[in-house]
Amino acid sequence: KDGDKLCVVLGPWGPEWQENPYPFQCSIEDPTKQTKFKGMKSYIAYKLVPSHTGQQVHRRYKHFDWLYGRLAEKFPVISVPHLPEKQATGRFEEDFISKRRKGLAWWMDHMCSHPVLAQCDAFQHFLTCPSTDEKAWKQGKRKAEKDEMVGANFFLTISVPTGPGASLDLQEVESQVDGFKAFTKKMDESALQLNHTANEFARKQVTGFKKEYQKVGHSFKCLSQAFELDQQAFSAGLNQAIAFTAEAYNTIGDLFADQPRQDLNAVIDLLVLYQGHLANFPDIIHVQKGALTKVKESKRHVEEGKMELQKAEGIQERCNIISFATLAEINHFHKIRVRDFKSQMQHFLQQQILFFQKVTQKLEEALHKYDSV
Amino acid sequence: KDGDKLCVVLGPWGPEWQENPYPFQCSIEDPTKQTKFKGMKSYIAYKLVPSHTGQQVHRRYKHFDWLYGRLAEKFPVISVPHLPEKQATGRFEEDFISKRRKGLAWWMDHMCSHPVLAQCDAFQHFLTCPSTDEKAWKQGKRKAEKDEMVGANFFLTISVPTGPGASLDLQEVESQVDGFKAFTKKMDESALQLNHTANEFARKQVTGFKKEYQKVGHSFKCLSQAFELDQQAFSAGLNQAIAFTAEAYNTIGDLFADQPRQDLNAVIDLLVLYQGHLANFPDIIHVQKGALTKVKESKRHVEEGKMELQKAEGIQERCNIISFATLAEINHFHKIRVRDFKSQMQHFLQQQILFFQKVTQKLEEALHKYDSV
Numbered sequence: 008k009d010g011d012k013l014c015v016v017l018g019p020w021g022p023e024w025q026e027n028p029y030p031f032q033c034s035i036e037d038p039t040k041q042t043k044f045k046g047m048k049s050y051i052a053y054k055l056v057p058s059h060t061g062q063q064v065h066r067r068y069k070h071f072d073w074l075y076g077r078l079a080e081k082f083p084v085i086s087v088p089h090l091p092e093k094q095a096t097g098r099f100e101e102d103f104i105s106k107r108r109k110g111l112a113w114w115m116d117h118m119c120s121h122p123v124l125a126q127c128d129a130f131q132h133f134l135t136c137p138s139t140d141e142k143a144w145k146q147g148k149r150k151a152e153k154d155e156m157v158g159a160n161f162f163l164t165i166s167v168p169t170g171p172g173a174s175l176d177l178q179e180v181e182s183q184v185d186g187f188k189a190f191t192k193k194m195d196e197s198a199l200q201l202n203h204t205a206n207e208f209a210r211k212q213v214t215g216f217k218k219e220y221q222k223v224g225h226s227f228k229c230l231s232q233a234f235e236l237d238q239q240a241f242s243a244g245l246n247q248a249i250a251f252t253a254e255a256y257n258t259i260g261d262l263f264a265d266q267p268r269q270d271l272n273a274v275i276d277l278l279v280l281y282q283g284h285l286a287n288f289p290d291i292i293h294v295q296k297g298a299l300t301k302v303k304e305s306k307r308h309v310e311e312g313k314m315e316l317q318k319a320e321g322i323q324e325r326c327n328i329i330s331f332a333t334l335a336e337i338n339h340f341h342k343i344r345v346r347d348f349k350s351q352m353q354h355f356l357q358q359q360i361l362f363f364q365k366v367t368q369k370l371e372e373a374l375h376k377y378d379s380v
Numbered sequence: 381k382d383g384d385k386l387c388v389v390l391g392p393w394g395p396e397w398q399e400n401p402y403p404f405q406c407s408i409e410d411p412t413k414q415t416k417f418k419g420m421k422s423y424i425a426y427k428l429v430p431s432h433t434g435q436q437v438h439r440r441y442k443h444f445d446w447l448y449g450r451l452a453e454k455f456p457v458i459s460v461p462h463l464p465e466k467q468a469t470g471r472f473e474e475d476f477i478s479k480r481r482k483g484l485a486w487w488m489d490h491m492c493s494h495p496v497l498a499q500c501d502a503f504q505h506f507l508t509c510p511s512t513d514e515k516a517w518k519q520g521k522r523k524a525e526k527d528e529m530v531g532a533n534f535f536l537t538i539s540v541p542t543g544p545g546a547s548l549d550l551q552e553v554e555s556q557v558d559g560f561k562a563f564t565k566k567m568d569e570s571a572l573q574l575n576h577t578a579n580e581f582a583r584k585q586v587t588g589f590k591k592e593y594q595k596v597g598h599s600f601k602c603l604s605q606a607f608e609l610d611q612q613a614f615s616a617g618l619n620q621a622i623a624f625t626a627e628a629y630n631t632i633g634d635l636f637a638d639q640p641r642q643d644l645n646a647v648i649d650l651l652v653l654y655q656g657h658l659a660n661f662p663d664i665i666h667v668q669k670g671a672l673t674k675v676k677e678s679k680r681h682v683e684e685g686k687m688e689l690q691k692a693e694g695i696q697e698r699c700n701i702i703s704f705a706t707l708a709e710i711n712h713f714h715k716i717r718v719r720d721f722k723s724q725m726q727h728f729l730q731q732q733i734l735f736f737q738k739v740t741q742k743l744e745e746a747l748h749k750y751d752s753v
Contacts (some may be wrong), residue, residue, distance in 0.1 A: 011746070020612065020614065099590065106406055137450070142562050147522070168655075186609075186611065187610075189609060190606070190609045190610050193605070193609050194603075194606040194607070194609075196602070196604075196606070197599070197602040197603045197605070197606040198603070200599050200602055201599040201600070201602070201603055203597040203599075204595050204598075205596075205599070206441060206590055206598055207592070207595070208595070208596055211588070211592050215584070215588060216589070219581055219584050222577050222580070222581070223577055223581055224576040225576075225577075226577040226578070228574050229569070229570040229573055229574070230567075230570045230571070230574055230721075232566070232570070233563070233566040233567040233570040233571075234567070234717075235567070236559075236562060236563040236566050236567075236722075237560075237563050237714055238559065239395070239714045239718070241393065241714075241715075242714060242716060242717075242718050245718050245721060245722050245725075248722075248725065249721070249725060252725060252729065263482065337662065339394040341610055341612050341614075342614075344607075344615075344617050345612070345614060345615050345753075348603075348607075348618060348622070349618050349621075349750055349753050352622060352625060352750060353616075353747060353750050355749075356625065356746055357745040357747065359743050360740055360743045360744055363736050363739050363740040363743065364740055366736050367733055367736040367737055367740065370729050370733045370736065371639070371733055373729055374726060374729040374733065376732065377722055377725060377726045377729075380722050
């Protein structure tokens with residue numbers, strides 16, 4: 008099993024997880040209602056197609072939940088993304104199912120992006136075990152549940168850089184971890200605020216903005232109807248142009264109401280996912296700080312003659328591994344954060360631009376109606 | 381004085397005022413504070429430059445008000461545009477003065493567009509009498525005030541189409557005037573509503589829309605500040621791009637708040653002017669209906685032998701003139717209405733398009749900041 012060792016390597020920005028040599032992705036599509044026990048029990052199954060096998064499998068939310076539990080237990084310093092919320096009334100309602108599917112797809116993307124999570128046995132079993140082979144599924148499940156390399160033992164499976172200059176300065180690590188702690192706190196606050204603002208902004212567009220533009224549309228409509236009463240032939244063109252303008256403002260109202268689905272919702276999904284990550288980090292930091300405290304204690308105990316030097320060196324060695332893993336995980340977090348927020352901001356702005364272009368186009372159509380008046 | 385007769389002619393859409401053979405316009409600019417009685421009394425004078433003389437004159441609001449009074453008295457079936465509101469605290473405040481100047485300019489445009497009003501003596505005196513020649517001013521004023529061709533006598537100065545087939549079918553006229561009455565009622569309602577909606581829409585942009593976009597800007601700013609805490613070199617570009625995006629949303633908020641000044645305010649000004657016109661028409665219609673009633677009565681009186689046929693024909697002739705003048709005025713109203721609403725709707729849409737293009741441009745600038753991240 009030694010060949011399966013997880014490696015932390017030194018990258019340009021410090022310790023990082025060795026990249027997955029066989030990167031893959033996995034789509035989640037076609038949630039369908041299925042039954043068992045002759046229709047006594049219904050559930051929703053999602054179709055998963057991992058790119059490295061190309062073989063589709065079907066999984067239920069409870070399978071994701073089982074997997075999440077395994078991973079959260081196994082990896083003490085890795086942020087396992089939270090699943091989309093569990094409890095919900097109306098489990099079979101279309102809106103809920105489609106929202107959950109999207110949430111699971113975000114979750115899956117993040118799982119596949121993580122070198123350690125993506126490669127771990129339980130996840131691979133989940134992705135590849137044929138849905139029809141109940142026996143193989145149970146076998147893999149049992150195996151994962153009996154895995155001994157979980158929690159504290161997980162660190163035994165990690166190999167870190169060795170040799171002169173490769174070991175970490177623990178004071179330096181402490182300051183880096185403290186810096187990251189401050190960062191996560193601030194990011195959590197700003198993600199919370201942006202989430203709130205994005206939800207409010209969406210709500211305002213769906214209600215207020217839509218209403219205001221449609222009120223303008225309605226008033227123009229009334230004006231064109233009043234003008235139609237005049238029966239003057241030379242006014243007919245103007246009346247039609249104003250009626251068209253009224254329709255344009257109605258459409259713009261609808262565009263505003265529809266817009267959050269095009270841009271803000273994806274931002275909100277990303278924020279929720281990251282709020283989950285940020286909620287994981289206090290525990291991760293706690294593990295690392297615990298190891299550091301043990302090192303300090305062991306040093307004092309050696310000075311006081313209460314501990315053998317060899318034992319203290321073992322503790323320090325263990326702390327070194329935990330620190331390498333923690334820093335690799337922090338580094339990974341920053342990398343995916345920059346990647347995800349960059350692409351989400353781009354997507355948001357592109358959609359906003361498209362939106363305002365559509366509005367402009369509607370208005371230009373309306374303006375042209377006056378050319379021949 | 382017969383050469384000065386006002387003519388109603390038959391145009392393609394029915395009776396209309398003969399066009400002014402010497403059309404002109406008049407600008408109103410540079411309101412300046414002036415004093416008299418050695419500084420004891422201050423007032424604002426506006427510079428008027430009529431295009432047909434090119435000679436600037438200075439007039440005060442009270443001169444406009446005097447002129448308005450003359451015209452309203454003189455022309456029973458002509459809608460004299462209302463002056464911008466009279467009473468105001470802070471007569472010397474810049475906002476008020478600039479708003480009043482704009483209102484007077486709208487008023488003046490409508491005066492110059494009207495064949496009868498534009499050519500009448502009192503108005504020409506107002507436009508051309510040198511501001512420095514106190515004596516000439518008083519003389520013209522006295523002359524206008526002693527004008528006998530006012531009110532009922534005004535109709536004596538009107539010449540209408542004569543000859544076979546030129547006189548009006550009074551039943552037809554009655555139905556046209558009733559139709560116009562219904563039209564003005566509906567137009568008044570819709571102008572009132574559009575005015576209200578435009579004011580609300582402006583208020584929402586200045587407060588609500590601005591606030592919502594700037595809240596988004598603020599949230600992005602917080603996010604970029606949180607990200608700056610991370611100290612990762614590879615994040616710096618993203619942080620700057622998000623900070624720029626935050627600024628872009630702040631700017632968009634300001635653009636929303638500034639927009640009503642560019643488009644809605646002119647629509648509102650036009651509506652106020654037309655609401656004034658619409659308020660004039662009940663009196664105009666009343667004059668025409670009174671004449672019609674007199675004709676009907678005189679016919680009955682002739683049948684009953686209580687009136688000589690000749691006298692009844694005189695009444696009918698008079699009603700014919702009033703009807704021609706009323707229909708000419710209605711026709712004029714429709715013509716300027718179509719002209720004004722066409723150009724105002726075009727202006728409004730053009731400005732709205734420019735606005736959304738500016739917003740799009742800001743967002744595109746922000747999007748490009750992510751290219752090099």
